[in-house]
Amino acid sequence: MPTVGRLKTRPQFLRVAAAKRKWATPGLVLQAAQRPDQRPADTQQGSTTRQSGAPATDRPATGCDDPADVRVGFTVTRRIGNAVTRNRAKRRLRAAAAEIFPRLGRKGTDYVVIGRAGTLTRSYDKLLSDLEQAIGRLDNRQARRRQDGRRPGDGKARSAGPQGTPEEAS
Secondary structure, three states, X not given: OOOEEEOOOHHHHHHHHHOOOEEEOOOEEEEEEEOOOOOOOOOOOOOOEOOOOOEOXXXXXXXXOOOOXXXXXXXXXXXXXXXXXXXXXXXXXXXHHHHHHHHHOOOOEEEEEEEOOHHHHOOHHHHHHHHHHHHHHXXXXXXXXXXXXXXXXXXXXXXXXXXXXXXXXX
């Protein structure tokens, strides 16, 4: 079972959003991004110092010391309500994530769970199934993209044309 850590800083949230992998359900929106290479580019195996003269470390290139396999961040916008309402929504999302991500989270992946208006009114069981569905859909989209070169949603495989430009495969 993967260990679950937390995303805490704005750049971590922005990197996940920039990956443009997301799935929306009535209770939440889930964004996902593969974590970048875990070893900094300027350290070589056996190297004791960097070019700058500072000692080499085995910290991940993500700039955090978190050794967790899966990291999750939570956010709820002001449109959902006041601070009390947003905190209640985040507590519900954290409880759901604590149950689901150790089982279904993909190692080496960062997730951002975004609360929606339905987060507060939806039953806890439906919130759990929303999160399971979103994780499954994001994993299926990634697997499908790797296997056959298809873009999600268009059903058409891409192949290189005569001048190297992509064209529709029949």
